[in-house]
Amino acid sequence: MRHLVSVLVQDHPRVLTRITSMFARRGFNIESLAVGRTHIPSVSRISFVVYGDDRTIEQVEKQLNRLIEVLKVVDHEGPHLEREMALVKVHVAGVEERLELKEIAEAFRARIVDVARTALTFEVTGHPAKITRFIEEMAPYGILETMRTGAVAMDRGERVLRLKAKREAV
Amino acid sequence: MTGAEVLLEALSREGVEVIFGHPGGAIMPVYDALYHRPDLRHVLVRHEQGAGHAAAAYARASGRVGVAMVTSGPGALNLVTALADAMMDSTPMVAITGQVPTTAVGTDAFQEADVTGVTMPVTKHNYLVSDVNEIPKVVKEAFYIASTGRPGPVLIDLPKDVQNAEFTGRFPDGVDLPGYKPTYRGHPRQIQRALKALEAAKRPLLIAGGGARHAAEAIRRFVQVTGIPTTTTLHGLGILSADDPHFLGMPGMHGTAAANLAIQQADMLIAIGIRFDDRVTGDVSRFAPNAQTVVHVNIDPAEIGKVVDSQIPVVGDARWVAERLAEGAKPLSLDPWWQQIREWLRAYPLRVPARASLRSPEVIRAVGEATGGEAIVVTGVGQHQMFAAQFYPVKHPASFLTSGGLGTMGFGLPAAIGAQIAHPERTVVLFDGDGSFQMTMQELATVVKYRLPIKMVILNNGYLGMVRQWQDLFYDDRYSEVYLADSNPDFVQLARAYGIEGTSVRSRDALSDAVARMFEVEGPFLAVFDVAPDEAVYPMIPAGGSAEDMILEAPEEVER
Numbered sequence A: 001m002r003h004l005v006s007v008l009v010q011d012h013p014r015v016l017t018r019i020t021s022m023f024a025r026r027g028f029n030i031e032s033l034a035v036g037r038t039h040i041p042s043v044s045r046i047s048f049v050v051y052g053d054d055r056t057i058e059q060v061e062k063q064l065n066r067l068i069e070v071l072k073v074v075d076h077e078g079p080h081l082e083r084e085m086a087l088v089k090v091h092v093a094g095v096e097e098r099l100e101l102k103e104i105a106e107a108f109r110a111r112i113v114d115v116a117r118t119a120l121t122f123e124v125t126g127h128p129a130k131i132t133r134f135i136e137e138m139a140p141y142g143i144l145e146t147m148r149t150g151a152v153a154m155d156r157g158e159r160v161l162r163l164k165a166k167r168e169a170v
Numbered sequence B: 001m002t003g004a005e006v007l008l009e010a011l012s013r014e015g016v017e018v019i020f021g022h023p024g025g026a027i028m029p030v031y032d033a034l035y036h037r038p039d040l041r042h043v044l045v046r047h048e049q050g051a052g053h054a055a056a057a058y059a060r061a062s063g064r065v066g067v068a069m070v071t072s073g074p075g076a077l078n079l080v081t082a083l084a085d086a087m088m089d090s091t092p093m094v095a096i097t098g099q100v101p102t103t104a105v106g107t108d109a110f111q112e113a114d115v116t117g118v119t120m121p122v123t124k125h126n127y128l129v130s131d132v133n134e135i136p137k138v139v140k141e142a143f144y145i146a147s148t149g150r151p152g153p154v155l156i157d158l159p160k161d162v163q164n165a166e167f168t169g170r171f172p173d174g175v176d177l178p179g180y181k182p183t184y185r186g187h188p189r190q191i192q193r194a195l196k197a198l199e200a201a202k203r204p205l206l207i208a209g210g211g212a213r214h215a216a217e218a219i220r221r222f223v224q225v226t227g228i229p230t231t232t233t234l235h236g237l238g239i240l241s242a243d244d245p246h247f248l249g250m251p252g253m254h255g256t257a258a259a260n261l262a263i264q265q266a267d268m269l270i271a272i273g274i275r276f277d278d279r280v281t282g283d284v285s286r287f288a289p290n291a292q293t294v295v296h297v298n299i300d301p302a303e304i305g306k307v308v309d310s311q312i313p314v315v316g317d318a319r320w321v322a323e324r325l326a327e328g329a330k331p332l333s334l335d336p337w338w339q340q341i342r343e344w345l346r347a348y349p350l351r352v353p354a355r356a357s358l359r360s361p362e363v364i365r366a367v368g369e370a371t372g373g374e375a376i377v378v379t380g381v382g383q384h385q386m387f388a389a390q391f392y393p394v395k396h397p398a399s400f401l402t403s404g405g406l407g408t409m410g411f412g413l414p415a416a417i418g419a420q421i422a423h424p425e426r427t428v429v430l431f432d433g434d435g436s437f438q439m440t441m442q443e444l445a446t447v448v449k450y451r452l453p454i455k456m457v458i459l460n461n462g463y464l465g466m467v468r469q470w471q472d473l474f475y476d477d478r479y480s481e482v483y484l485a486d487s488n489p490d491f492v493q494l495a496r497a498y499g500i501e502g503t504s505v506r507s508r509d510a511l512s513d514a515v516a517r518m519f520e521v522e523g524p525f526l527a528v529f530d531v532a533p534d535e536a537v538y539p540m541i542p543a544g545g546s547a548e549d550m551i552l553e554a555p556e557e558v559e560r
């Protein structure tokens, strides 16, 4: 099963290495990963897509929690937002193609962010599956370059990934 | 104060009395500062791995944090095996490694190695300190992390310029680790559920492991009140005294038949401070198949449900939980269950089929008798280790020190050093293999330097015996690269070269005199026992098997 997990961490040097090294060592299967700062000073947020059965996901969460610098772990099981961003540079041969590409882009709500004589660059945001489809649509025209971010995630509604001790001493 | 002086002051404030170490260029400022700190005892080893195992054994024997200190690059890398060993066996230690100056980090400088990178997977946590004023905070955190929750090794990498820098900071009073809050108190409702399930159980079994060493007193009370049959893993040996009638021996690959059959038949398991290592469970799907209720007490939430599902998980400290269990325990009526178990104990005792040549279990038994089970026993890794676990009658907790999780040959001698330094008044016996001993035998010099009265017993079978045993069983007797006898040193002469007394025993007749002499001599003593080269450890459940697959005795030995 595909799971989307978010983690709050202290933004110490090598904290990302600690996490990825643990994933590699324990054989967890990570599809994508995204990291960024948060509004809280010295706290970063990491989200990643991981595949595994319930036991594996439970271990992913628990092994993350064992890391000293991990503050909070959540598996987005309820309603949530998932977004990925991509830049896609596509070859254009002529005016007709240019129009076709624009039409496809509109259907995907992708924006043209750079224009050159033989190339167009699109920016597209959305669920990773949508981005994959967009790239597939572009493929016949000749993709020159792609860059995808990892998926970022957030629960819908009022649920918040709050910063508090990940394990309370009972 | 310089960073080096601050480091030592911080160690001293953590109550450190002994540092096991080896100097080198990148840690020289600290060693220079140490020159002025006679209150901090330093034990100079001959190889950094030795410092690591000694610190770990010191920690396990004393219940305190062990400290190892080494230089950068090769020094730190020599320590890696010991760190991994301590990590696997949840041993609290703090390692301090010198590092090249911060300005040189990342330039492939002389004796530079990415030590925090290399040790990340084999430490509970590690630090690269770049600011001298951080030293007291880092040391405080390191000791806190190493010794709380599930204990483990923490490494502090200290660049040389930071050691020399002038300190202008403060010593903190406490630690602030928002992401690290171990749970000590098991949930009372879970403990009540466990006690209730126990009252209903017909065939309950207690398994205690290394995580419950410090809970021995409470566990003994619990066992006394309930009368529950009990098995302890390799690291749990001594939680019950070997002569306790409730004790069934060790479970697992080379465990007793009674312990393994009891696991097989139990309708309830209470597992305290164990992680269900594969050497204990064999095939997990066939492990404890009749246990409707598994109570799993562990301080590390990640261990719960990792290998064996548990209906009543209790996250908490083994001692805290065991004390609550002991308080709530009631006498159980387990007569039919005990009757069955006694039958197994009678039918399948640990046996040593008679042979012309001397056998390891005979030696271990003789040493066990001579010491009355009171010694701190340390082992290498191999057949001798399993024989020691089976035949030495361990009386006290934290008195059987061995490399379990990592199975590190060479653990023995340096670990015996650490144990003897932790307990100068106790008898420390090392049971080592001829192969294992040669992996760290340079520490004989350390034994001499500190006049440690360690009793070293080498069970000399002339082989990498455990590997040979597997070749015997699973590789059609193809003894590939396991023969040592043609090139083993004369261990007694070797000891003599260091000024250590010793004796060599080739036959049964000389056994008791040699053992007697070993304990008469005041200082260290090395006794080599030439044992049968083709011994095998039984019972044995082949890797990935279950109690049904247990081989009780070597087929050819039954006939003799």
Ligand SMILES: Cc1ncc(C[n+]2csc(CCOP(=O)(O)OP(=O)(O)O)c2C)c(N)n1
Residues within 6 Å of the ligand: B380, B381, B382, B383, B384, B385, B407, B408, B409, B410, B432, B433, B434, B435, B436, B437, B459, B461, B463, B464, B465, B466, B467
């Ligand atoms: C450092 C290390 N290398 C290799 C092994 C694999 N190994 C396990 S037991 C063993 C043989 C040990 O020989 P010895 O110390 O003589 O003990 P014996 O089994 O003969 O009693 C070996 C090679 C190991 N456990 N540790």
Ligand SMILES: [Mg+2]
Residues within 6 Å of the ligand: B382, B433, B434, B435, B459, B460, B461, B462, B463, B464, B465
């Ligand atoms: Mg041997």
